[in-house]
Amino acid sequence: MYYPYNLTVVKPKMNKWKIFIIVLIVIVIILLSIYGGIKYAQYMNKQKYEEELQKQQEQLEEQKRIEEEKEAKRLKNAKPLTEEQMAKIENIYSSEEKRVFLTFDDGPTTSVTPLILDLLKQENIKATFFVLGNRAKANPDLIKREFEEGHYIANHGYTHKYSSIYSNSQTVLDEYNYTEGCIQEALQNPDYHSRVFRFPGGSTRRLLQEYKE
Numbered sequence: 001m002y003y004p005y006n007l008t009v010v011k012p013k014m015n016k017w018k019i020f021i022i023v024l025i026v027i028v029i030i031l032l033s034i035y036g037g038i039k040y041a042q043y044m045n046k047q048k049y050e051e052e053l054q055k056q057q058e059q060l061e062e063q064k065r066i067e068e069e070k071e072a073k074r075l076k077n078a079k080p081l082t083e084e085q086m087a088k089i090e091n092i093y094s095s096e097e098k099r100v101f102l103t104f105d106d107g108p109t110t111s112v113t114p115l116i117l118d119l120l121k122q123e124n125i126k127a128t129f130f131v132l133g134n135r136a137k138a139n140p141d142l143i144k145r146e147f148e149e150g151h152y153i154a155n156h157g158y159t160h161k162y163s164s165i166y167s168n169s170q171t172v173l174d175e176y177n178y179t180e181g182c183i184q185e186a187l188q189n190p191d192y193h194s195r196v197f198r199f200p201g202g203s204t205r206r207l208l209q210e211y212k213e
């Protein structure tokens with residue numbers, strides 16, 4: 001092949017500095033994208049976390065509201081005795097009419113309570129049962145039977161263990177309240193309130209005045 005002219009291909013010479021700057025820019029862009037990606041992921045995570053936290057807080061508030069409503073209802077139902085009722089109790093020992101009040105403690109148990117109930121039914125006698133919360137829980141049918149046969153269900157605490165119930169005045173109250181709940185559950189009646197409490201072991205010897213208040 002013959003070329004009339006002597007042609008030479010002139011390649012544009014890339015300046016080394018230019019290449020360096022281009023590479024640098026590319027690296028910076030890549031780093032910036034990675035950094036941006038990480039920040040975005042962190043932001044999304046934070047958002048998600050905050051949403052979760054808010055949800056949890058809302059749930060807690062809802063629970064608190066329900067608890068408060070329950071407590072308000074409980075207090076509303078736990079009306080104190082009327083003056084007439086109080087007078088009747090106070091005058092119980094001095095009333096003209098002589099009466100015997102039959103009370104049973106510490107039940108109900110499957111071995112004894114049914115026999116007592118049979119006998120009371122047979123003799124047409126009504127009695128008061130001071131029940132223990134833990135036994136009421138174990139034998140709800142007996143609590144129901146006592147109630148349905150016209151007897152009175154009253155509160156004798158939950159454990160009957162002096163070391164537990166008499167730890168302090170609050171534990172007495174706690175046992176009382178918890179046992180009220182057990183009776184209500186057994187009777188399937190959340191509005192039932194015994195209003196009468198018998199101190200395990202008796203109220204005179206082992207108790208400080210504060211428990212009675």
Ligand SMILES: [Zn+2]
Pocket residue numbers: 105106156160200201
């Ligand atoms: Zn007892």
